[in-house]
Amino acid sequence: MAIVEYSKARKLAQKAYRQDMEARRNPYLQVLDEILPLWETVGESDLGLVEIPLSRIVGTKTAGRTRAFAGDFMPLLPEDSEFAKKWSLLYRAQIGEGIWEPVVACEFMNYYYIIEGNKRVSVMKFSGAVSLPGYVTRIIPAPGDSPELKIYYEYMDFYSHSRINTIYFSREGSFTRLCRLLGKEEGAVWDDDDRRTFTSALLRFTKIYQEKGGKKLPLTVGDAFLLYLNIYGWNGMLEKSMDELRREITLLWPDLETLSSAGSVRFVTQPADDDGESIFRKLIPQPADSSALIGKLIPAARPRLTVGFVHYGTIYTSGWTYAHDLGRLYLEDSMDGQVITKIYDGMKNSQDSLAAIEQAVSDGCQVIFTTSARFLESSIRACVRHPDVKILNCSLNTYSGHLRTYYGRLYEAKFLVGMLAGILSDNGRIGYIADFPFLGSTASINAFALGVQMVCPEARVFLAWSCEKGEEPEKRLLEAGVDLISGADMLAPSNSPRPYGLYRPKGEGGVNLASSIWHWGKFYQRILQTVLNGNWNRTASEISGDSINYWWGISSGLIDVIVSKSVPARSVQLMEMVKKQIVNESFQIFSGDIRDQRNVLRTPGGVPLSPPQIVRMDWLAANVVGRLPEPEELSEGAAQIMKAQEIFPEKGGAL
Numbered sequence: 001m002a003i004v005e006y007s008k009a010r011k012l013a014q015k016a017y018r019q020d021m022e023a024r025r026n027p028y029l030q031v032l033d034e035i036l037p038l039w040e041t042v043g044e045s046d047l048g049l050v051e052i053p054l055s056r057i058v059g060t061k062t063a064g065r066t067r068a069f070a071g072d073f074m075p076l077l078p079e080d081s082e083f084a085k086k087w088s089l090l091y092r093a094q095i096g097e098g099i100w101e102p103v104v105a106c107e108f109m110n111y112y113y114i115i116e117g118n119k120r121v122s123v124m125k126f127s128g129a130v131s132l133p134g135y136v137t138r139i140i141p142a143p144g145d146s147p148e149l150k151i152y153y154e155y156m157d158f159y160s161h162s163r164i165n166t167i168y169f170s171r172e173g174s175f176t177r178l179c180r181l182l183g184k185e186e187g188a189v190w191d192d193d194d195r196r197t198f199t200s201a202l203l204r205f206t207k208i209y210q211e212k213g214g215k216k217l218p219l220t221v222g223d224a225f226l227l228y229l230n231i232y233g234w235n236g237m238l239e240k241s242m243d244e245l246r247r248e249i250t251l252l253w254p255d256l257e258t259l260s261s262a263g264s265v266r267f268v269t270q271p272a273d274d275d276g277e278s279i280f281r282k283l284i285p286q287p288a289d290s291s292a293l294i295g296k297l298i299p300a301a302r303p304r305l306t307v308g309f310v311h312y313g314t315i316y317t318s319g320w321t322y323a324h325d326l327g328r329l330y331l332e333d334s335m336d337g338q339v340i341t342k343i344y345d346g347m348k349n350s351q352d353s354l355a356a357i358e359q360a361v362s363d364g365c366q367v368i369f370t371t372s373a374r375f376l377e378s379s380i381r382a383c384v385r386h387p388d389v390k391i392l393n394c395s396l397n398t399y400s401g402h403l404r405t406y407y408g409r410l411y412e413a414k415f416l417v418g419m420l421a422g423i424l425s426d427n428g429r430i431g432y433i434a435d436f437p438f439l440g441s442t443a444s445i446n447a448f449a450l451g452v453q454m455v456c457p458e459a460r461v462f463l464a465w466s467c468e469k470g471e472e473p474e475k476r477l478l479e480a481g482v483d484l485i486s487g488a489d490m491l492a493p494s495n496s497p498r499p500y501g502l503y504r505p506k507g508e509g510g511v512n513l514a515s516s517i518w519h520w521g522k523f524y525q526r527i528l529q530t531v532l533n534g535n536w537n538r539t540a541s542e543i544s545g546d547s548i549n550y551w552w553g554i555s556s557g558l559i560d561v562i563v564s565k566s567v568p569a570r571s572v573q574l575m576e577m578v579k580k581q582i583v584n585e586s587f588q589i590f591s592g593d594i595r596d597q598r599n600v601l602r603t604p605g606g607v608p609l610s611p612p613q614i615v616r617m618d619w620l621a622a623n624v625v626g627r628l629p630e631p632e633e634l635s636e637g638a639a640q641i642m643k644a645q646e647i648f649p650e651k652g653g654a655l
Contacts, residue, residue, distance in 0.1 A: 002088035003079060009087075009126045013074030020071050029066040029073065030059030032106055032113035032139075040142040047136040049102060053166050054125050054132060057105070057112040065118050073122045083119075090123045099124065102133040109141065109152050110168055130203065131166075147172055162190040166202055167222040174226055181229040201237050208242070208249050217256060224256055231255070231381050251384045254402060258547045267551045267611040269409070271526045272535065304338060305367055305528060307331070308360035310353055311345040312372035319490040319500075321345065323518045324371040324394075330521025331528070339528060347375070354378035361386050367531060369524065370394065373438055379403055390531065396439040396549060396615050406523065407440060409553035411447035411614070412582050413516030414486075415589050416561050416575050417502050418451025418461075420514050421484050423571045424504075425452075428459035431477035431485035436467050436638045437628055442617040447589050448486060449621040455574075463626025467638035478505060480625075489516050501562075514563045522557045523550070551611065555583040590614055595622045 020027035057073070060066050068077050077083045093099055103117030114121055117134070124132050143153060150172050158175040159165060169175065179186050182198070190198075205228060206214075206221050214224060232248055240248075315322040328341050342363055344356035353375040360368050361382070366389060370379045373395035383391045383402035396407045421430045430452055434445055449461040462480045464473035466488075477485055486502045499505075501515020527550070530536050552558040561579070563572050581587035591608035595601055596619040603609060620628070631639070 002092045003084065005091055005126070006075065006084050006088050007079055009074050009122070010076065010079065010084075012072065012126075013070035013076045016070040016072045016074060017076065025071070027071055029069050029071060030111075030113070031063045031066055032059060032061045032108060033063065035108070036139070041139055042142045043140050045138040045140060047107065047138055049133060050136050050163075050165065051131045052103070052105060052112050052134045052136065054121065054129060056110060056165070056168075057114065057121055057125075059111075059113045060118060061106050061113045061115045069118065069122060073118075073125050075119075075122055087119050087123065090119055091126070094123050094127055099132070102135055105134045105136050106139055107136050108139045109148070110155055110165070112136070161187055162195070164190070164195060164198060166199060167225065168220050169222045169226065170220050171223065174222065178222075178226055178229070181226070182234050197238065201234075204238075204242065204245060205249070208246050211246075212249065212253065214256075219256065219259065223259070227255060227259060228252060230377065231384055248384075251387070255380075255384070266547065267549050267615075269551050269553065269611070271552060271556050272530065304340060305531060306340045306342065306363070306365045307524075307528065308342045308344060308357075308363070308365035308368040310347060310356045310360065310368060310370040310375060311343065312347055312353075312374055314345045314492075316492055319488060319492045321371065322492050323490050324369075324520050327518070327520025327522075327524050330519075331524045334521065334525050335528065338532060347372075350375065350378045354381060357382040357391070361389055366390065367528060368392070376405075390536065392527070392550075396551070404548045404550065406527075406550035406552075408518065408523075408559045409551060410440070410516060410559055411443040411589065412554045413559045413561050414444040415447040415451040415582075416579055417486060417514050417516055418448035419455050419575055419578065420451075420563070420567060420571060421448070421486060421502055422452035422454065422456035422459050423574075424484060424513060424567065425456065425459060426483050427481065428456055429462060429480065429482045430459060431462050431464065431474075431480070431482035432624075433473045433477070433485060433487045434463060434465050434467075435488070437465070437634075439615050442620070442628065443590075443614045445624065446617060446619075446621040449624045450589060450594065453621070453623050459623065461621075461624050463620070463624055465629050467635050468629050468633050469635055474505070484513070485510070490518070511566070512564055513567055514561060517560055517562055519557055519560065523552065526556075551615075553582070554579065596620060597622055597624065 017027045068075060068083060070076055075083065075087055090099065099120055101117075101120070103120055104115040105112045105117075106115065107113075112134070120132065138156075140156075141149060141152065143149060151169060151174075154172065154175045155168060158179070167178070169178075176186060179188075184190075184194075202221075202225060205225050209221060209224055214221065217224070228249065231252060237245075309324065309328055311321040311324065312318060313321050315325045325343070328343070331339060332341055342360060342365060344360055347353045347356050353370060353372075357368055357370065357378060368382075368389060368391045370376075370391065370393045373393070376393050376395050379391050379393040380403050382389075387402060390404075391402075392404045392406055394407060395405050432445060432448055434441055445461075445463060452459050452461055462477055462482055464476050465471060466473050474485065474487070482505075484502060484504055485499075488500050491498070491500050499510035499512050502513045503510035504513060554560060561575070563575070578587065582589070588608040590613075591603060592606050593601065594603045599622065600619075602619065618628070620626070
């Protein structure tokens with residue numbers, strides 16, 4: 001009986017061997033002694049007796065027995081060999097009383113290499129076991145800047161207080177996010193119940209994930225599990241049946257595929273060429289018969305959409321919400337008879353917004369706009385629950401197979417306002433008050449600074465943040481001697497009168513000069529027109545499976561610049577000339593010789609930065625005086641936005 005099973009195991013080994021040879025990979029077990037000379041190490045640590053995940057055992061410490069096994073630890077030697085007899089005896093012991101004798105192994109970079117017990121590992125893998133006990137010595141690599149090393153050092157810190165070695169990630173910061181999602185304080189020691197509960201939940205998830213073909217995705221099980229926890233949460237996971245878990249993971253699968261794809265985010269930088277009629281209808285000549293004539297005389301009934309808007313705060317407490325509501329009013333006027341809008345405002349956090357989205361779905365909303373990046377997490381959760389409802393969140397660069405996001409290339413308008421600031425400044429000291437350090441905000445700061453630099457190379461932009469704890473940004477800038485300040489772009493109606501946009505401080509207020517503005521209504525109208533025309537799913541981006549982010553600029557009408565009559569006409573004329581060049585793409589703002597505060601050239605060869613590079617800027621231009629805030633310096637509201645943007649781990653987008 002055991003020899004029969006050995007033959008089955010050997011056939012698996014031969015298959016794995018052939019596949020590795022065809023792929024020009026090493027067909028045998030990895031040998032740690034051949035790997036270590038390529039690394040710098042700093043010592044060893046005795047981990048004692050631990051339960052080793054079989055999926056992480058990849059080879060042997062020495063080359064002695066490596067050719068007796070294929071790369072999957074299945075046996076290669078003939079059935080009549082002494083090796084086969086010993087393997088078969090171990091198999092018989094395993095199906096009888098089980099194999100309890102620990103192996104001896106080394107761990108390096110969270111992979112295990114066997115010193116004693118290779119056949120035990122082979123038998124256990126063939127039997128479908130999950131883990132086996134072993135005495136483990138960790139070999140510690142020297143720290144370095146590579147993502148691989150950073151992730152491993154994060155793992156060692158996580159292991160030191162959790163003693164969990166069954167989960168691993170391919171992206172930095174994931175162990176910290178995992179602890180947060182589990183409700184664990186970073187660095188808190190796990191007890192035996194914590195470990196048993198977590199291990200059980202991860203095993204259940206892994207079983208379903210692999211059933212659905214998870215091994216074919218370029219993700220670790222940990223990456224997938226982290227995304228699951230982001231969407232569905234940790235509380236109550238063990239109370240769910242396997243069928244319920246299977247349904248949830250099935251709904252989540254498009255997001256897992258998007259997360260694993262090479263071009264996760266596709267930036268749609270221009271509106272589609274759509275004047276309200278389906279492009280497919282335009283391409284097909286229509287017959288000029290009597291029915292067509294009647295159709296012209298008696299228009300067909302227009303479809304109607306119920307559209308929900310979920311807002312942070314109200315129009316009276318938030319200038320941002322006020323701007324979006326102006327867009328909603330524009331929509332009602334421009335699409336009268338085609339849309340009905342519903343408002344869900346006053347939301348403060350992810351929990352509030354999720355309840356509001358659920359209410360909007362119950363109210364019959366077919367399209368829902370969540371207008372704050374704070375609601376990113378709840379928007380994704382709702383998308384998974386309601387795949388037939390079109391939900392869009394106002395944020396940048398999110399990876400989801402369900403959710404679309406939207407924002408504007410505000411940096412284009414900021415560049416133009418920066419030009420005016422450079423022209424109008426008397427002393428070359430210009431202030432900039434930034435609100436939150438979310439994706440895209442650094443691009444706006446740098447674009448403003450580059451606009452200043454274009455017309456006044458010696459000028460400096462002094463940066464302050466309104467989101468820092470206890471910060472009084474305007475006071476700080478005035479103390480620095482600035483004569484102009486670029487502040488908030490729009491104020492809520494109930495705010496006390498004060499300057500906005502670019503202004504010259506004066507007494508308790510100031511003189512408004514210019515401001516970037518949002519025309520959200522134009523965006524909402526174009527998007528809803530594609531829904532009404534049936535063109536929502538007919539873009540190349542959707543067909544390719546990428547996650548879509550609408551990222552329109554001045555050319556779309558989504559953003560613009562307004563200028564006070566007090567600004568000299570020739571200065572406005574210069575700004576308008578550059579604006580036209582931005583619209584027709586003859587001028588790229590982030591191109592040419594652009595250097596950061598450390599004088600590092602950020603545009604080698606003058607090549608313009610790509611959309612992902614612009615969105616994820618983490619540096620400041622050379623003429624900016626100031627820095628990006630640290631997480632611990634942020635106010636609660638700012639921290640909430642930054643936390644929401646961790647819903648999906650970072651990776652590069654594609655245009």
